[in-house]
Amino acid sequence: MSFSELFEFLHELNGHNNKEWMDEHRKLYHEVRDFYIEWLNELDIKLAKIDPDYVPTTGKQAINRINNNLLFHPNKPVYKDHFGAGLDKEKGKGDFYIHIGINECFVAGGFYRPRKELLDSIRAAIDYNGEEFLKILNKKSFRDTFGALIEEEKLKTSPKGYDNDHRYIELLRNKTFAVTHDLTKQQILRDDFQEHLVRVYKEMLPFRNYLNHAVTV
Known part of the structure; x- marks a missing residue:
């Protein structure tokens, strides 16, 4: 698994943004998600080594849900077009956010x-x-x-x-x-x-x- 395959999955999901398609490709989704979680675990270890105040955050803790919150945003697609994750997480503080999607990719903080x-x-x-x-x-x-x-x-x-x-x-x-x-x-x-x-x-x-x-x- 690689980021290239992660992008391919997001493109496919964006073109078939419904639960039926996701159910048919659930195994692939979990493979992509597991790859990204493991990659985040590796980055988490590297960041902890350079920042004495870093709060260890596993990939599973860091990664955001791919489902949009349709209760508050009913007009949004069922699924997001990106994978979002926040490292160095501590309640009440700003994390280090990583956004990898088909329309925009960036890191943010504050x-x-x-x-x-x-x-x-x-x-x-x-x-x-x-x-x-x-x-x-x-x-x-x-x-x-x-x-x-x-x-x-x-x-x-x-x-x-x-x-x-x-x-x-x-x-x-x-x-x-x-x-x-x-x-x-x-x-x-x-x-x-x-x-x-x-x-x-x-x-x-x-x-x-x-x-x-x-x-x-």
Whole structure:
């Protein structure tokens, strides 16, 4: 089994997105899923070696369900067009997310639309020491790897309790504190794909550490 076969499975699933097709190909699905879980187990071990605060996360714990939640999104297809997985998982903290699909592939980390308590904690940390966060965001290797923060649903005014002329107002207006790194299919199919993700993880680590510290202190 390989990532090439994983992509082939996702393409087939996308073209026959129904339970009947999945039931007929359930054995193949489990073979693909088991391959990816084992691959995640190997990556989990490598990440644990470079980060003393890493929370070991087995591939089975990391991988997301391939079924869409039709209760809340009834218009979505029955099955997703990707495999998603989150490593370094700990409740209340941002994980290291890997998204491998037929339409987009990327890794991400941080907090995507966090609940109010977490968002308030992140803003408080920026208010107290935004200079450290800016240094992380503006580091050349970080910007080359991730670009800028994801900016969506950004406040047009200042958050409650902060002045419009606050030194870090542009950061404080964010509702999401996360970054992404796009992956190509060619990168995923290479033998050194795990090593590439290890390098991305290292580059993202100060960013995630800052945010995780903000929501736990």
